[in-house]
Amino acid sequence: MQLSLVQKYNVPGPRYTSYPTVPYWEEDLFHVEDWKASLVRSFKESNATEGISLYIHLPFCESLCTFCGCNKRITKRHEVEHPYILAVLKEWRMYCDLFPRKPIIKEIHLGGGTPTFFSPENLELLINGIFQYAEKATAYEFSFEGHPNNTTRQHLQKLYDLGFRRVSFGVQDYAEKVQQAIHRIQPFHNVAKVSFWAKEIGYTSIGHDLIFGLPFQTLSNVKDTIDKTKSLLPDRLAFYSYAHVPWIKGNGQRGFNDEDLPKDDEKRQLYEEGKKMLATNGYHEIGMDHFALENDTMFTSFKEGKLHRNFMGYTASKTQLMIGLGVSSISDSWYSFAQNEKTIEDYYSRLEANQLPVFRGHLLTPEDLVIRKHILNLMCQFTTSWNDVSMQFPELEAIHSNLEEMEADGLLKFLDHGIIVTEKGKPFVRNICMAFDLRLIRKAPETKLFSMTI
Structure with a gap:
């Protein structure tokens, strides 16, 4: 057959x-001093013309979502926020000390974990701290990931006031059985509420992240999720294939059995039918697993041949230099990659010793x-x-x-x-x-x- x-x-x-890709990095040939040299080289080549990008990893979550492959720390203790932000700002100062002049920041993305775990006041402390040592590019784009269950109007307003105009909300799937399996109970009205707030406040790009191939997910689930999504009309969508990697992420992806996952052609049908529905509703395919309305900058960037992809995923514009701050973040100087320590304890320990918290990397040939x-x-x-x-x-x-x-x-x-x-x-x-x-x-x-x- x-x-x-x-x-x-x-x-x-x-x-x-x-x-x-990370498994093929030649870590034994990598030295932090070489990373610093490649960083300064890239900064000199691109800061004045492009600016730089910052990815800031905010790892804390109040509960574990079993579909998630991100680096996170589960806690309900919000007193962890302030020391973590101080550590990130110290790391940023160490980078700024390497640069021959003030960096111009074109992009900031707050990822996680759950960035909206942090209070609006602490997020303000973080962003203002970044700009003590940097300037904004003329055409900057700041974005963050918001959890619909804990993103408040105060979060949205504060980040808007700080220059953020793009927000993405993790939806995954609206089916109750799927949500229970992935431990992400998130009613539609929570997503609708934060999406409407963002539009009212003035965000120019609102994104929703959807996933196909989740446990117990059926074609009718995907259709229902996209129908509900259509009613909110986000500007862009990510429609990802669920990455099942329990051998890497341990028990975090064992909230269900392997046989509960749609496989092969059944899984692909979820995507193909979802993609058809998105096209019918005005969404254009942009790169891999991403879709945008014609009014979104991602669509414009794709049509003009300017779309870029890095450790933040797809971005509407390119910067040669991207610095990752925070635990497990990966930086990219174009000539070299560098990854930070993966545990918060090791991350803090390096910074306390006045060292960049980099533990591995790769020099590109x-x-x-x-x-x-x-x-x-x-x-x-x-x-x-x-x-x-x-x-x-x-x-x-x-x-x-x-x-x-x-x-x-x-x-x-x-x-x-x-x-x-x-x-x-x-x-x-x-x-x-x-x-x-x-x-x-x-x-x-x-x-x-x-x-x-x-």
């Missing part, structure tokens, strides 16, 4: 928020930089070219050969010195990127590292 495309291509694979550009092109624009000699590499002929089967399956088309992903191939863009991933090709993982591509 002939396998369906989903069965054929549903293999473990990276999500490509970076290349090389010239080959890495070429492959990174190809993968970025595919993830952001669904096309890449090797017409320019700077985009060529010795294994290109072998990779061309590997892509021929995907072309035969209708997932891509060959151009003169390049490829373009077809509509049929967009759900398989991770697989197409894997064909360029020289580090993955040379050394296939011996243990489970990645979630399934479909």
Whole structure:
């Protein structure tokens, strides 16, 4: 019996928020002093023209969502907020001391964990502390992730007053059985309330995050969730495949059994039907698993070929330098990656010793930089070219050969010195990127590292 495309291509694979992917970092060749040098190099090249991006990880959550793969600390003790913010600001000052001049910040994203775990007053302390040592770019974009159950109007107003104009709310799915399985009880009226507040206050981009492939999720659940979402008309949507990686995240993803998850073609149907509904309601597919209305900056960026992807996910504009602050955050100087300590205790310990809290990283080779550009092109624009000699590499002929089967399956088309992903191939863009991933090709993982591509 002939396998369906989903069965054929549903293999473990990276999500490509970076290349090389974290499991392939050469940590033994990485030194913090090299990271600092690459950081300063990138700052000198790009600060005046682009500015820099900041990702700030706020890890605390009051309860554990069992679908979540993020770094988090579960606590109801809100006295943890203030010392954590002081630690993040100390880390930021240490970076600013390395720069030859004041940084210009183009993007800030507050992620988690649950950023709205923190009080509006402490979030104000954080942002004002950042700008003691920095300036805002002319066209800046500040965004944060809000939990609909604990985001107050005061949160939204305070962050708006501080310059935030984009907010994303984690919805996942509205079905009660699914919510119970993933321990995320979140009624529709909570999401509606915070979405209406955000619009009233003046946010120009409101996003909802939806997930398909969750335990007990059915096609009728997905349709109901998208119908409810349509009634609120968020400006952009993420419609992700659930990444089931319990071997990495431990008991945090064991609130249900593996057999409770929709598989293969059943799971893909959830996406395809959801995608059709989104298109009917005016949402355009932007990159992988992201959709936007025509009024949103993400749509404009995609149409103009300016969409970018980094450890924050998709962004409407590119900055060469992105600094991650807070526990487990990853920074990117374009020439190097650096990740902070993963536990709050180790993070605090490094800072108390007046050290950057970096515990591992990777220095990109010239080959890495070429492959990174190809993968970025595919993830952001669904096309890449090797017409320019700077985009060529010795294994290109072998990779061309590997892509021929995907072309035969209708997932891509060959151009003169390049490829373009077809509509049929967009759900398989991770697989197409894997064909360029020289580090993955040379050394296939011996243990489970990645979630399934479909």
